[in-house]
Amino acid sequence: MPILNIHTHYPTANPEVLAIESLYFGQPTPGSSAWRSVGLHPWYLDFPEIALAEHWLREQAARPGTLAIGEAGLDHSTSTPWLRQVQAFECCLRVAADTRKPLVLHCVKAYDEVLGLLRRYALPAVFHGFDKHPQVAARLWQAGYYLSFGAALFNSRSHAAEALRQTPADRFFLETDDKKLDIKQVYERAADIRGSTPEILQAQAWENFQNLGGSILLPGKNDHTT
Numbered sequence: 001m002p003i004l005n006i007h008t009h010y011p012t013a014n015p016e017v018l019a020i021e022s023l024y025f026g027q028p029t030p031g032s033s034a035w036r037s038v039g040l041h042p043w044y045l046d047f048p049e050i051a052l053a054e055h056w057l058r059e060q061a062a063r064p065g066t067l068a069i070g071e072a073g074l075d076h077s078t079s080t081p082w083l084r085q086v087q088a089f090e091c092c093l094r095v096a097a098d099t100r101k102p103l104v105l106h107c108v109k110a111y112d113e114v115l116g117l118l119r120r121y122a123l124p125a126v127f128h129g130f131d132k133h134p135q136v137a138a139r140l141w142q143a144g145y146y147l148s149f150g151a152a153l154f155n156s157r158s159h160a161a162e163a164l165r166q167t168p169a170d171r172f173f174l175e176t177d178d179k180k181l182d183i184k185q186v187y188e189r190a191a192d193i194r195g196s197t198p199e200i201l202q203a204q205a206w207e208n209f210q211n212l213g214g215s216i217l218l219p220g221k222n223d224h225t226t
């Protein structure tokens with residue numbers, strides 16, 4: 001069973017880790033990981049045609065090793081025009097629905113809007129980089145979505161630790177995002193917070209990944225599940 005890092009921007013050299021590297025349209029350097037998510041990031045939507053991005057996204061989604069669609073989502077704190085963000089997010093939702101892949105979501109101050117659009121598609125989804133109040137977390141996991149926690153777990157002023165403590169075991173993932181962190185440190189920190197062990201959390205996150213639909217997308221999945 002690999003140690004899952006559900007969202008990172010860097011490849012990993014550790015063969016024990018299954019790291020899902022996030023790629024976005026217009027990214028200056030191509031990703032080099034065996035496993036990836038592909039999306040239209042709300043920060044990087046300054047291109048002329050959504051149709052061009054959708055073509056790229058569908059091509060990338062069809063590559064072996066693409067396990068999820070994302071980052072995708074909405075962000076009220078960025079300068080990207082709102083209409084363009086909605087168009088790009090809807091494009092990601094269409095591709096996720098057509099390819100039956102789960103979503104990795106970037107959501108900043110836009111929970112109502114993201115949940116509203118998600119409801120139309122009924123897709124499995126992970127809210128990555130979660131650092132909000134446990135009440136916001138509960139709203140998401142009660143709606144059937146997953147939360148992924150990372151660097152904010154090390155910040156004592158963040159609500160992330162309390163949100164993780166209150167999140168049911170079958171609803172969490174862990175990640176390093178764009179931080180130069182070792183995912184094993186994140187599992188150790190999360191284990192302290194939940195009064196558990198890194199090994200138990202690794203097994204639980206892997207089981208959650210199966211339930212998310214991620215494992216059906218892995219070639220040779222039996223190697224991982226036995």
Ligand SMILES: [Zn+2]
Pocket residue numbers: 007008009022071177178
């Ligand atoms: Zn990210």
